[in-house]
Amino acid sequence: MGKSAELICVGTELLLGDILNSNAQYLAQELAGLGIPHFFQTVVGDNPSRIQQVVAMACERSGLILFTGGLGPTPDDLTIETLADFFDAPLVERPEIVADIEAKFTSRGRVMTPSNRKQALLPKGAEVLPNRTGTAPGIIWEPRPGLLIMTFPGVPSEMKAMWQETSVPYLKTHGWVQDTIVSRMVRCWGIGESGMAERVSEYLNLSNPTVAPYASHGEAKLRISAKAPTIAEAVALIHPVEQGIRNLLGIDCYGADDESLASVVGDLLQQKQQTVAVAESCTGGGLGQMFTAVAGSSAYFLGGIIAYDNRIKTNLLKVDPTVLATEGAVSAIVAEHMALGVKAALQTDWALSITGIAGPGGGSETKPVGLVYIGLALPTGDVISQKYEFAHFRGRDWVRHLSACTALDLLRRHLL
Amino acid sequence: MGKSAELICVGTELLLGDILNSNAQYLAQELAGLGIPHFFQTVVGDNPSRIQQVVAMACERSGLILFTGGLGPTPDDLTIETLADFFDAPLVERPEIVADIEAKFTSRGRVMTPSNRKQALLPKGAEVLPNRTGTAPGIIWEPRPGLLIMTFPGVPSEMKAMWQETSVPYLKTHGWVQDTIVSRMVRCWGIGESGMAERVSEYLNLSNPTVAPYASHGEAKLRISAKAPTIAEAVALIHPVEQGIRNLLGIDCYGADDESLASVVGDLLQQKQQTVAVAESCTGGGLGQMFTAVAGSSAYFLGGIIAYDNRIKTNLLKVDPTVLATEGAVSAIVAEHMALGVKAALQTDWALSITGIAGPGGGSETKPVGLVYIGLALPTGDVISQKYEFAHFRGRDWVRHLSACTALDLLRRHLL
Numbered sequence: 001m002g003k004s005a006e007l008i009c010v011g012t013e014l015l016l017g018d019i020l021n022s023n024a025q026y027l028a029q030e031l032a033g034l035g036i037p038h039f040f041q042t043v044v045g046d047n048p049s050r051i052q053q054v055v056a057m058a059c060e061r062s063g064l065i066l067f068t069g070g071l072g073p074t075p076d077d078l079t080i081e082t083l084a085d086f087f088d089a090p091l092v093e094r095p096e097i098v099a100d101i102e103a104k105f106t107s108r109g110r111v112m113t114p115s116n117r118k119q120a121l122l123p124k125g126a127e128v129l130p131n132r133t134g135t136a137p138g139i140i141w142e143p144r145p146g147l148l149i150m151t152f153p154g155v156p157s158e159m160k161a162m163w164q165e166t167s168v169p170y171l172k173t174h175g176w177v178q179d180t181i182v183s184r185m186v187r188c189w190g191i192g193e194s195g196m197a198e199r200v201s202e203y204l205n206l207s208n209p210t211v212a213p214y215a216s217h218g219e220a221k222l223r224i225s226a227k228a229p230t231i232a233e234a235v236a237l238i239h240p241v242e243q244g245i246r247n248l249l250g251i252d253c254y255g256a257d258d259e260s261l262a263s264v265v266g267d268l269l270q271q272k273q274q275t276v277a278v279a280e281s282c283t284g285g286g287l288g289q290m291f292t293a294v295a296g297s298s299a300y301f302l303g304g305i306i307a308y309d310n311r312i313k314t315n316l317l318k319v320d321p322t323v324l325a326t327e328g329a330v331s332a333i334v335a336e337h338m339a340l341g342v343k344a345a346l347q348t349d350w351a352l353s354i355t356g357i358a359g360p361g362g363g364s365e366t367k368p369v370g371l372v373y374i375g376l377a378l379p380t381g382d383v384i385s386q387k388y389e390f391a392h393f394r395g396r397d398w399v400r401h402l403s404a405c406t407a408l409d410l411l412r413r414h415l416l
Numbered sequence: 417m418g419k420s421a422e423l424i425c426v427g428t429e430l431l432l433g434d435i436l437n438s439n440a441q442y443l444a445q446e447l448a449g450l451g452i453p454h455f456f457q458t459v460v461g462d463n464p465s466r467i468q469q470v471v472a473m474a475c476e477r478s479g480l481i482l483f484t485g486g487l488g489p490t491p492d493d494l495t496i497e498t499l500a501d502f503f504d505a506p507l508v509e510r511p512e513i514v515a516d517i518e519a520k521f522t523s524r525g526r527v528m529t530p531s532n533r534k535q536a537l538l539p540k541g542a543e544v545l546p547n548r549t550g551t552a553p554g555i556i557w558e559p560r561p562g563l564l565i566m567t568f569p570g571v572p573s574e575m576k577a578m579w580q581e582t583s584v585p586y587l588k589t590h591g592w593v594q595d596t597i598v599s600r601m602v603r604c605w606g607i608g609e610s611g612m613a614e615r616v617s618e619y620l621n622l623s624n625p626t627v628a629p630y631a632s633h634g635e636a637k638l639r640i641s642a643k644a645p646t647i648a649e650a651v652a653l654i655h656p657v658e659q660g661i662r663n664l665l666g667i668d669c670y671g672a673d674d675e676s677l678a679s680v681v682g683d684l685l686q687q688k689q690q691t692v693a694v695a696e697s698c699t700g701g702g703l704g705q706m707f708t709a710v711a712g713s714s715a716y717f718l719g720g721i722i723a724y725d726n727r728i729k730t731n732l733l734k735v736d737p738t739v740l741a742t743e744g745a746v747s748a749i750v751a752e753h754m755a756l757g758v759k760a761a762l763q764t765d766w767a768l769s770i771t772g773i774a775g776p777g778g779g780s781e782t783k784p785v786g787l788v789y790i791g792l793a794l795p796t797g798d799v800i801s802q803k804y805e806f807a808h809f810r811g812r813d814w815v816r817h818l819s820a821c822t823a824l825d826l827l828r829r830h831l832l
Contacts, residue, residue: 015454017445018628021437024459029433038431039466041459043440050455057473183432192521194489194529204491213490214429216571223434278701278722284708285694285701288722292700295776295812302725303732306694306704309718312762316719316732346728360711370523391523394549394573396711 003176004037006062008054010070010079011154012045023068023152023159030163034171035179035227036064046076052086059147064176069154071136073115079151080122080139087143089123097128101135129166134158140170148174182234183225184256186245189218189409191252196220200245209237211245218402254412261408262290262297268415269300274349274379276411278304279317279342281329281355282372287404302346307338317341330355330367332385335375339385343377350414351377352407358399359392368392372403376410386410419592420453422478424470426486426495427570428461439484439568439575446579449597450587451643452480462492468502475563480592485570487552489531495567496538496555503559505539510553513544517551545582550574556586564590598650599641600672602661605634605825607668612636616661625653627661634818670828677824678706678713684831685716690765690795692827694720695733695758697745697771698788703820718762723754733757746771746783748801751791755801759793766830767793768823774815775808784808788819792826802826 007027013019024041031038040062044054051070058065070079084091097120105112119136122128129138129150136158138151150167152159171177188196193215197204200222203211209226222245226237246253255264269276278287284306291301305316310329313319319337327333335353343351356372363369370392375385388406390399423443429435440457447454456478460470467486474481486495500507513536521528535552538544545554545566552574554567566583568575587593604612609631613620616638619627625642638661642653662669671680685692694703700722707717721732726745729735735753743749751769759767772788779785786808791801804822806815 014440015444015457016448017441017443020441024430025433025436027433028431032432039461039463040470041431041457043457045455047455053477054456061469183434192524192526192529194531195526197490198529198531212428212492213488214434215488223429225432280701280704282708283705284713284717285696285704285720285722286708288696288701288724289699289705289816292698292722292724293813293816295774297700298724301700303728304701304722305732306701306708306720306722308704308708308714309762312719316721316761345732358711389523389525391520391549393523397709398549400705400709 003064004039004062005031005064005066006039006058007041007066007068008058009041009043009068009154010046010051011043012047012076014043014069015045023154023156026156026160027066027068027163030168032181032183034168034177035181036171036176046070046078048078048082048085051078051082055083055086059144063146064148064150067149067151068159071119071138071151071153073113073119073135083141083143083149083151084123087123089125089143091121092124093117093120094122094128095120097122097137100137104135129162131158131162132165133161138162140167179227179229180231180234181225181227182231182238183223184238184242186222186224186242186249186253187255187259188220188222188249188252189254189261189405191220191249193220196222196249196252200248203241203245206241209241211241218398218405251413251416254409260290260294261405261412263294265408265412265415266291266294266297266300268412269350272415275300275302276350276352277302277342277346277348278407279338279351279353279375280304280306281308281313281338281353282358283354283400283404284308286400287352287354287407290404290408302348305342305345313338316345318344328367330357330371330373332373332375332387335373335385336377336383337375339375339377340383349379350411351375352411353377354403354407356388356399356403358396358403360396363392370399372399372406374403374407374410376414378414419480420455420478421447421480421482422455422474423457423482423484424474425457425459425484425570426462426467427459428463428492430459430485431461439570439572442572442576443482443484443579446584449599449641450584450593451595451597452587452592462486462494464494464498464501467494467498471499471502475560479562480564480566483565483567484575487535487554487567487569489529489535489551493534499557499559499565499567500539503539505541505559507537508540509533509536510538510544511536513538513553516553520551545578547574547578548581549577554578556583595643595645596647596650597641597643598647598654599639600654600658602638602640602658602665602672603670603675604636604638604665604668605670605677605821607636607665609636612638612665612668615664619657619661622657625657627657634814634821667829667832670825676706676710677821677828679710681824681828681831682707682710682713682716684828685766688831691716691718692766692768693718693758693762693764694823695754695767695769695791696720696722697724697729697754697769698774699770699816699820700724702816703768703770703823706820706824718764721758721761729754732761734760744783746773746787746789748789748791748803751789751801752793752799753791755791755793756799765795766827767791768827769793770819770823772804772815772819774812774819776812779808786815788815788822790819790823790826792830794830
């Protein structure tokens with residue numbers, strides 16, 4: 001059994017995909033934060049024999065089993081009955097719960113239905129896990145020595161309130177919480193997950209803190225997780241490892257945790273008290289959206305020009321029409337003209353431009369889908385551009401997303 | 417074993433609650449749609465012995481096991497090795513996969529790292545489940561009679577593409593799918609889920625097709641699902657129901673399936689051979705990004721001006737500085753000036769503008785966070801504006817997203 005937890009989510013609606021199992025993520029985060037190890041999650045339908053099958057397996061390997069769902073008043077809500085049956089405990093009606101449910105119905109100007117009375121039937125010996133906001137109470141039950149069971153409704157708001165108000169204090173006062181786990185996500189741009197992992201390979205086999213690589217949306221990440229009696233001690237374990245990792249990753253590491261490329265670039269611009277504008281073709285506003293996703297970005301982001309049509313490139317960004325005709329809209333020189341054009345029009349210190357072929361159409365032999373030029377106009381008056389070929393096979397959204405992120409990263413590297 | 421499926425999601429990040437298990441919901445919906453029964457989902461960490469424990473249980477009770485996660489290049493990606501070990505199958509390097517991975521690295525201007533070579537090692541006898549968009553291939557494997565295994569990466573976009581392109585056709589041609597289920601999602605904007613449900617209540621109790629209401633990202637949706645021996649018969653069942661529902665919903669129903677507000681507006685503009693431009697303040701480019709997310713939008717979307725700073729509103733959009741000073745940037749008159757200003761600057765038939773307070777800061781008694789004005793300049797030369805108060809407590813991203821969608825819907829209703 002031991003002191004590890006396991007999660008069992010009961011509900012046919014989960015197996016049909018009608019709802020997303022956000023309860024599992026919430027309880028997983030909470031268990032991690034409390035330092036309670038958690039190795040298995042199971043989703044099972046509203047079926048007594050399958051629920052019993054899952055419970056039988058769970059109590060062989062875990063000392064704490066958390067259930068969500070199946071506490072409602074309808075006939076297909078079977079969690080409590082099935083547990084009582086499995087552990088041979090009779091169901092006993094709790095008058096205080098009947099009273100509580102009646103009071104809740106009255107307060108909403110309704111009369112308690114007979115079916116709700118079912119929710120007052122709890123296994124003999126189980127403590128009530130009160131549900132302040134809903135009618136379905138949970139239980140805290142030790143049906144056999146070394147096995148603790150807690151049940152919660154499937155409604156996230158009720159489950160979370162019950163967890164915070166009763167379960168967490170109970171676990172803390174019953175010896176379940178020794179260590180705390182603190183995690184930190186170190187974020188990289190411009191390298192792949194495997195390349196990043198190889199550069200920090202010496203850290204990947206640590207036991208405390210642990211270091212694990214991830215990748216998503218073109219970004220490579222490392223999660224550092226430390227376990228210690230206090231948050232301060234866990235943070236102290238993480239700090240030197242993060243420093244060592246950042247030294248190995250250098251400029252390819254742009255931030256950690258909630259930082260984004262846009263927020264990091266924003267911080268750098270604010271430190272320098274400089275401003276930026278954008279000129280966007282294939283991203284159509286996506287770069288501006290990233291800049292302004294950061295609260296307070298008005299301090300350094302003035303705005304931009306979405307020049308999707310070539311007429312806008314010439315009329316508003318002053319791209320030379322002959323250059324546009326000879327080189328084509330997707331070219332280094334046009335990217336540079338766009339950056340200079342928007343910098344002049346908005347009178348900023350920096351300006352970024354993006355012109356490319358997002359696809360699926362519009363590609364050619366010489367200019368395939370995924371070809372993107374990013375321009376950067378500098379405070380000095382200079383302008384540069386970079387050529388990229390993003391993976392066209394990952395689709396239009398991918399090319400546009402990587403274009404905007406890569407533009408932010410290009411500015412970041414120049415600000416450093 | 418039988419013909420039921422089961423889902424095993426591998427990844428310590430799921431047990432730590434770092435990510436929401438949206439893959440489980442997607443595959444659950446897909447299995448339900450194919451009529452393949454599905455009774456268990458398990459989440460397990462990147463740990464060989466625990467993965468084997470779960471696999472041992474799963475192949476006792478299910479005939480089809482779908483795995484997500486643990487296919488990456490790093491040492492903690494163990495799904496394939498663990499399966500090969502469990503079923504005593506040697507791992508064999510597949511040269512075609514090595515070549516494919518190398519090509520994908522080259523296309524992103526990178527060199528394949530040795531660790532990626534690991535992804536080309538598959539169990540002897542397993543078929544490759546190709547991953548068009550990522551480097552990690554899956555497998556389709558019958559390690560013993562009556563047991564079919566499919567593995568997918570944890571990255572949702574890769575998993576979904578592999579499922580649709582290879583797994584679904586495979587299951588259909590291998591006797592897993594009897595009846596076909598065809599679903600159609602009818603999409604609404606401007607009404608809530610409950611209001612929509614009440615208007616179509618007469619359809620909500622049908623058995624075939626079934627009609628189920630959903631809501632997400634401010635949009636209300638109805639899924640119509642029909643079961644029949646052939647796709648044509650299922651479509652024939654859906655058609656009259658969809659027509660009846662559309663008649664009841666009227667203009668609040670904007671489209672179905674893959675249609676978006678932006679694609680529907682784009683189709684209407686193309687029919688009229690008219691063009692549009694945007695002037696964005698609080699959305700910072702998000703509206704332009706929605707327009708240009710539609711391939712071919714260059715036919716009607718010319719571009720826009722991101723006027724995040726008031727100087728851009730006056731200099732580029734010709735908003736009257738005295739009006740800006742007296743009324744404030746977030747006002748009906750400024751929204752109207754912005755729309756007229758960008759229409760004149762880009763010479764389009766229509767123009768949309770958005771100015772509002774996305775928060776979390778910047779709100780006041782008279783102008784709270786969530787207050788948004790949307791302007792629309794018409795081909796006639798007229799201009800209108802609408803005032804909205806979006807739920808500030810749902811956060812900055814929510815206010816920005818609803819602002820852009822509502823602007824698209826305002827134009828849609830005027831185009832009809």
